[in-house]
Amino acid sequence: MLLEGEIEELGAALKGAKAGPRSAGSAVRSVSTSPPVPMRRGDRRRDESDARAAERFAASAMELDADGRVSEVVAAMADAVDFLTPVEAAAAYVVLDAGRRGQLADSLGQMYARERQGRTVIRMALELQDRGMSEDATAILRWAAAADSSR
Template sequence: MAVRKSRQRPGEDLPVGRQELVRVLAILEEAVGAPTQVQLAALISKRGCPVRNDAVSRYLRGKRVPSSSAFLRAFYALALDRAGSEQSVGVGWGEAQRVYRAAEPRRERRCGSCAQAERDRVRDAVERDALVQQVESLKQGRARDAAELARLTQQIESLEQDRAVLAGRVRELEERLEAGSQKGPLVLRRRAALPPVPPQRGDRRRRDSDVLAAERFAAAAADLHGEGMAGEAVASLADAAGYLTPLEAATAIAALEGSRHSRLATSLGQMIARERAGRAVIRLAVELHGMGLPATAVEILQAAAAVDDE
């Protein structure tokens, strides 16, 4: 990349190599945009190359050439961050290195070590590769973000489709109910040990109390099953299926699912679908959908529909 001409003109008394270096440093200073040389020195020092502002002033005027390429490296990295690209900086990193080496050719001879020069060259190549990898990483990050956005969009569309299917099942059962095709609920004996109680006229429980009682009932059934009394657990579910409110039933099913007793949860849902009136089953499905169990809600509605077809 060709060196962009700077508005600052180097002193004519400087050697040609230093004049070129002064031009490059002026371009970097303009890219950084620091108001004062004191602030510029502070910014370069933060890049891992401690330098005083009077030394920066001598470098910029060509009175001295930096004794180490670390100054140029830190200065260029700072300008690159501010400008965003080598093109915006106005001079390429390779060109800046060439000008720096040409400004003080005897410096390389004083080093007296080809191995050191080779290490410097390798280090510069590594830094260049690191910058390239950083750019590629940013590109890959954008690609991952786009893929995640597409995945979430697809998931939302799938949930909308599930909700539409559930709404269709609800409408279907409501139509059957209006046509008088629903079967009446079965009357079952009630076990005294069950925590939920049937709703009584004029004595409705608060919603929180219903939820708490249903959770305790589900925990008791799960304990029976865990202690090897699966028959007693299923019997307690059968007794409760006839009088649990939709909220209580949905809470119990959700609690059983959450405690890894999905078979008991399925059994309770199937019993309610077979024994309860259509409106109760629909309200149960709505409660389950609101609790984040749309698949369970659909299964119960399908079971209720199968009962109506018998």
């Protein structure tokens, strides 16, 4: 699990990274227990180790939330949505929702829908639907549509 210092180190590494997914990915890999790796183009396989990393990230977010450190959770999630793949985002969403942290799950979903491009958000929604979370998948799509119309 990510500890407070690791989340702060990740945030600092991401802020210091040059623009682009490769530099952000290298910044993330520099943290010993980093959240999921950046999406690889054309790789549609469900990489279970990436999903497990997303699940660990979500579990760490729940721990911070339980400690009342909500602003740190929100900051970590805001950084994470830049590099979570749709599978990873869905895995983190599921863990947050199952951990009785529906508000955090919704925040992650809203951030992902607002910050990511259409097809990526659609893939996340499909992942949620495949996991039996059709209502949540619909909510993700609605948030993306609302974000798109406000741009």
